[in-house]
Amino acid sequence: MRALWLVLLAIVMAGAEAAAQATPPVREISKIAGEIYRFRNNNHYSVFAVTPDGIIATDPINADAATWLKAELKSRFDKPVKYLIYSHDHADHSSGGHVFADTAIVVAHAKAKAAILGEKRPTAVPQVTFTERMTIVLGGTELELTHVGRNHSDNSIVMRFPKERLLFAVDFIPVNAVAFRDFPDAYVPDWIESLRRVEAMDFDILAPGHGPLGRKEHVNQFREYLEDLRQAVLSLAREGKSLDEMKQTIKLPKYEGWAGYQQMFQLNIEGMYRLVQANRRGN
Numbered sequence: 569m570r571a572l573w574l575v576l577l578a579i580v581m582a583g584a585e586a587a588a589q590a591t592p593p594v595r596e597i598s599k600i601a602g603e604i605y606r607f608r609n610n611n612h613y614s615v616f617a618v619t620p621d622g623i624i625a626t627d628p629i630n631a632d633a634a635t636w637l638k639a640e641l642k643s644r645f646d647k648p649v650k651y652l653i654y655s656h657d658h659a660d661h662s663s664g665g666h667v668f669a670d671t672a673i674v675v676a677h678a679k680a681k682a683a684i685l686g687e688k689r690p691t692a693v694p695q696v697t698f699t700e701r702m703t704i705v706l707g708g709t710e711l712e713l714t715h716v717g718r719n720h721s722d723n724s725i726v727m728r729f730p731k732e733r734l735l736f737a738v739d740f741i742p743v744n745a746v747a748f749r750d751f752p753d754a755y756v757p758d759w760i761e762s763l764r765r766v767e768a769m770d771f772d773i774l775a776p777g778h779g780p781l782g783r784k785e786h787v788n789q790f791r792e793y794l795e796d797l798r799q800a801v802l803s804l805a806r807e808g809k810s811l812d813e814m815k816q817t818i819k820l821p822k823y824e825g826w827a828g829y830q831q832m833f834q835l836n837i838e839g840m841y842r843l844v845q846a847n848r849r850g851n
């Protein structure tokens with residue numbers, strides 16, 4: 569019986585592997601504004617700018633995706649990638665940078681470099697780092713890199729193209745979507761503050777690392793979501809309620825229509841509870 573079960577399990581697993589191999593990744597390049605394009609690899613997105621003097625690329629996502637992108641850039645534009653900029657250190661966005669390292673200067677926040685080295689991320693180590701702000705100019709295109717504080721990591725930066733009025737921000741400003749899972753690697757009070765800093769910046773189009781493009785008002789909406797969730801969890805924590813009770817009680821109907829509300833909202837409560845409890849002391 570046990571042998572039969574193992575044989576059946578092996579067949580099911582082989583089938584799942586074959587199905588995974590048979591589904592090719594969804595990869596696309598689409599124009600956003602001016603010469604700024606969006607690169608998609610399944611659910612992950614980055615942006616790149618094509619200038620007369622070469623290309624400014626951002627998150628490579630992974631080695632296969634970056635290899636595909638490099639070939640597309642060659643055939644469509646025939647220009648080398650001169651700069652490669654990581655939004656933050658997390659492997660699902662920063663991997664594969666070595667694909668562009670033959671022509672590109674790799675740039676990231678100083679703490680992203682430290683995490684990339686420490687976690688041995690499968691990517692090129694940044695050659696140029698900064699802590700607060702840096703401007704890159706290539707072929708008439710200006711790109712402003714700013715660390716707006718800690719949020720979804722301690723090294724996330726925003727990338728603003730002033731001429732195109734576009735901002736690329738990854739994992740900390742979801743557009744009409746709740747936060748990812750239970751807030752891994754997150755700093756919530758700083759996150760709220762960093763969203764206020766982004767709200768004070770001058771741009772129209774918000775290009776996130778996941779999901780559809782947004783606009784500036786989505787920054788404000790997501791900040792309000794974090795504040796509403798934090799307040800709900802903090803109030804119940806002060807009433808001595810348990811996490812289970814909070815998961816039964818807390819509903820934020822204003823955000824019910826957002827992506828991930830059904831799948832992730834309970835995890836968002838769990839994560840916020842963990843973070844709130846880490847920074848309060850009851851009586």
Ligand SMILES: [Zn+2]
Nearest residue numbers: 656658720739
């Ligand atoms: Zn991330």
